[in-house]
Each structure stands twice: as C-alpha cells, then as structure tokens.
Amino acid sequence: MNFILIAVIVLGGIALISAVILYVCSKKFAVHEDPRIGQVSAILPGANCGGCGYPGCSGMASALVKGADAGSIDGLFCPVGGSDVMGQVADLLGMAVANTEPKVAVVRCNGTCELRPRIAVYDGLKTCTAVNSCGAGETGCGYGCLGCGDCVNACAFGAITMNQETGLPEVDEEKCTSCGACVKACPRNIIELRKKGIKNRRVYVRCVNKDKGAIAMKTCKAACIGCGKCEKECKFDAIKIENNLSYIDPEKCRLCRKCVEACPTHAIVAVNFPAPKVRTETSGQNVESVASSEKVNPSVESKQKEIKE
Structure with missing residues (x-):
C-alpha cells in the first residue's frame, strides 16, 4: 500500500512540476499574432497560388498588416482577388490602395x-x-x-x-x-x-x-x-x-x-481588335461604275473635239 501511495505522490509531483514549466515557457515564448492578420486572411480568396509573391494568403495577410503599420501597402496586390478584394483590405486596414491595371x-x-x-x-x-x-x-x-x-x-x-x-x-x-x-x-x-x-x-x-x-x-x-x-x-x-x-x-x-x-x-x-471592314459587293459595284465613268469621259471629250474640228 505504501508503494502505491509513494508512486502516486511521485507521479503527481512530476506532473505538477511539468505543468509549471510548460506554463512558464508558454508565457515567456508566446508569439503574439495581430488579430488583423486573421481578418485580412478571411477577405483574401484563399487560393494560396503565390501570385502575390508570398508563399500563401497567410503570408500576404502578414505583409499587408506590416505594410499598414509602416504606413503604406503600395506594391502589395492580390492578382486573384483583384481590385475589389484589395479595396476591402484597404478599408479594413484604413489604408489607400493604388489602382493596379489587371x-x-x-x-x-x-x-x-x-x-x-x-x-x-x-x-x-x-x-x-x-x-x-x-x-x-x-x-x-x-x-x-x-x-x-x-x-x-x-x-x-x-x-x-x-x-x-x-x-x-x-x-x-x-x-x-x-x-x-x-x-x-x-x-x-x-x-x-x-x-x-x-x-x-x-x-x-x-x-x-x-x-x-x-x-x-x-x-x-x-x-x-x-x-x-x-x-x-x-x-x-x-x-x-x-x-x-x-x-x-x-x-x-x-x-x-x-x-x-x-x-x-x-x-x-x-x-481583341475589331475585324477590318470588308468592302461589300454593292460598294465594289459603285467603285467599278465610278471607274468606268472616269474611263468614258476622255472618249466623250475626244469625240466632242472631233465634232468641233
């Protein structure tokens, strides 16, 4: 009976000491995450494509928050979400976002x-x-x-x-x-x-x-x-x-x-340019008729000269 009691006390003591150590370590090495990062991540499309230059949407969210703290988020753009998503992010962070041409x-x-x-x-x-x-x-x-x-x-x-x-x-x-x-x-x-x-x-x-x-x-x-x-x-x-x-x-x-x-x-x-205009048959006939009339005029003039002579 004494052996069981001693084992319980020893194990309980070890558990208590471990809990204290873990608590101290969690407080000392705690990493604070800005709640805005999660809010920005919720707005981003979640594609994790890397098109923004960061490994994923979470990395992009962190960069946006850091940029907002530094005073500007220019140069940061989500190609998937486009201007609409970036506008929502800018409103959340209280920043102005530059218009980026798609x-x-x-x-x-x-x-x-x-x-x-x-x-x-x-x-x-x-x-x-x-x-x-x-x-x-x-x-x-x-x-x-x-x-x-x-x-x-x-x-x-x-x-x-x-x-x-x-x-x-x-x-x-x-x-x-x-x-x-x-x-x-x-x-x-x-x-x-x-x-x-x-x-x-x-x-x-x-x-x-x-x-x-x-x-x-x-x-x-x-x-x-x-x-x-x-x-x-x-x-x-x-x-x-x-x-x-x-x-x-x-x-x-x-x-x-x-x-x-x-x-x-x-x-x-x-x-995506409009197709060039093709001349219709009607317009072609008009052109031919004009050309033919131009050819006829010289002969008419020559005949008139012959009559006068």
Whole structure:
C-alpha cells in the first residue's frame, strides 16, 4: 500500500512540476499574432497560388498588416482577388490602395504544328521540364513551346488548355487571374504576364527565338527574324531589338498596329481588335461604275473635239 501511495505522490509531483514549466515557457515564448492578420486572411480568396509573391494568403495577410503599420501597402496586390478584394483590405486596414491595371498571361509562341514541323520523336517523361532538359525537343526550335502542358497542370483556375490542332496552350482571359503559376512552370519562359490593355486589346511579339533570322526561319515560319522593320515603323519608341528578337513595351505601346502590318513573318499579333471592314459587293459595284465613268469621259471629250474640228 505504501508503494502505491509513494508512486502516486511521485507521479503527481512530476506532473505538477511539468505543468509549471510548460506554463512558464508558454508565457515567456508566446508569439503574439495581430488579430488583423486573421481578418485580412478571411477577405483574401484563399487560393494560396503565390501570385502575390508570398508563399500563401497567410503570408500576404502578414505583409499587408506590416505594410499598414509602416504606413503604406503600395506594391502589395492580390492578382486573384483583384481590385475589389484589395479595396476591402484597404478599408479594413484604413489604408489607400493604388489602382493596379489587371494583367493576363500570354503565350509568346506561334509555332503551330504546321509552321514548326517535327523533326524528332521524344520517348520519355511527358513534361516540359523533362523534354527541355533533353534538348530542343521534337522540333528544331530550342526556344518554342514544348507542348507537354506543364502550364496547364500548374494553373489552379482552369484558365489554360492545350489546343490539340496547333499543339500550343491557349489562355482563357475570363478565367486567368494573372497569378503567375504558368509563368513559373514554363521552362522556356514563353509565357508572360502583360497588361490586359484598353478593351482587353494587346499587341505583342509572339516569339522568343533569339537565333539569327535565317536559322530561326528554318525551324519556324512564324519566327521573329529581328529585321527591325517593326522598330522603324513604331513612332512611340515602344519596340526594341535585342539578341535578334523584337519586344514591345506595353507601357509605351499605343496600339496603333503599324508594327503588325510591317512584320514580314507575322510574328507580331494584335488581340481583341475589331475585324477590318470588308468592302461589300454593292460598294465594289459603285467603285467599278465610278471607274468606268472616269474611263468614258476622255472618249466623250475626244469625240466632242472631233465634232468641233
């Protein structure tokens, strides 16, 4: 009986001492969390995509609260939630948020199956990262899309799909949140986040091939050859040629589309612009009638001269 009592007393004493130690440690090493972090996290969409530059929405919430304490949250933006969510966060923190123009992912490769023929067959792990590590892939272009869909798998919003006919990824502007996950997933850096532009209209070079013109054209008929015609045509200094490749600065571009007409390989594309007006048959007939009347007038004048003579 004494042994049982002693064991109970000893165990009770150990439990009491451990409880005291744990209590002291919890008070001494306690980490205080600002309640606003939880409130901001509740407003954020919870996608945890990393598009804001932080590992998740909780990291973004902490950064926003710290920024508010420092006096500004400029430069912090949630691409998924957009301006509406950032406005709610700003109201909660009592801050002003700068208006950020929305962006969208664009695929800077126009090397379709027709324009960029296959010269080899890859037999291995079907990921862009794996194919890229093996070389140029199934085509002769070492810069273009590999077509394995790493960007599709990386997109958590279903905004990217592979076009089976062209072999290229396509971005749904309505679903794209510009989180940047596809940009990070592409081993060849052909996906870029660009401003949506006025009325969602954009002009950009759909090529990243840095080979010289003759070599680039052998691998892809739609490649940029770095001829510089677009640069000469642009009146706003928005186009630069570097490493045999043309690039259009979205900040300077005025969407005049003169560079699109000047490009001999059609590597520059204009998105969401209205289709050019096609002359109707009626207008064509009118033009022909006017032209015919113009041709008749000289003969009438000659006849009148003959009569006078």
